[in-house]
Amino acid sequence: MYDYIKGKKVKAGNGVIVLENAGIGYVFNVSDECIKRLDGLENICLYAYLSVKEDGVTLFGFYGEEERAMFMKLISISGIGPKVAVAILSGITVDKLASSIVSENAKELNKIKGVGKKTAERIVLELKDQIGKDFKQEESTVSDVQVDESNDDAVMALMTLGFTRKEAEAKIARIDTSGLSVEEVVFSALKNA
Missing domain, CATH: 1.10.8 (Helicase, Ruva Protein; domain 3)
Known part of the structure; x- marks a missing residue:
């Protein structure tokens, strides 16, 4: 298992970032939000999740630990695999997703491409208690600071x-x-x- 990999961003686009470290190019499947946040940076750090299945090994990358934590919560839900979780994170920011779950706003999640009504309701139902605790703790420990x-x-x-x-x-x-x-x-x- 990898926690994170630092290196030079070689290529980014179409849901993929290629990160070079020690002469090896790692292909990460990432959200559109990850690509957007790391745009313009050459040396980056991607937090990682390694998916091992019968048909192959896939690396998923995240701009920060909070994005990876949300990804892990999403894939814990029956019927949501890593690719669907990345698609969800491409359609909404982590903060907005957490806020939608806490406020039980399944309609907001239903707007995300690839997320149907039942999936949106299942996400809210299964994660509202977990996200509620984490989200409130995060809000109380670090205020929402707007940086220019x-x-x-x-x-x-x-x-x-x-x-x-x-x-x-x-x-x-x-x-x-x-x-x-x-x-x-x-x-x-x-x-x-």
Whole structure:
């Protein structure tokens, strides 16, 4: 089992990121959200899930631990495999998915391509208690901090260093980033950690 792999992003698109590490190219199946969040970055870190089945081995990649955790919850539901879970994560952000589950809004999930009414209802039914606990804990420990889009690269750099997206955004929100380069923002965030 792999926890994460760091390396150079060689190719990204059509639900796949190829990550080169030590001369080996790893093919990760990823969500559209993952591709979007890692766009423009060359050196990245992908959290991994290795699926082993009779017909082959498949790597799935995630931009952060929270995306992988949601993926793991989704595949625990009968009838939802890894590919469907990635399709769900491509259609909605992790925060919006968690919010929809907690508020029992199956209609929002039904809007996602490939998710029917029964599947949406099953997701809400099976995950509302789990997500409710996790979602409320996360909200109470780390506030929803809005980081200026100009600091997205700094957020992604901190995520590559092992911070979750919310931790990275919280660190950057604590410093004055006006006039600082991405490197200076990251350095300041790490210095004030």
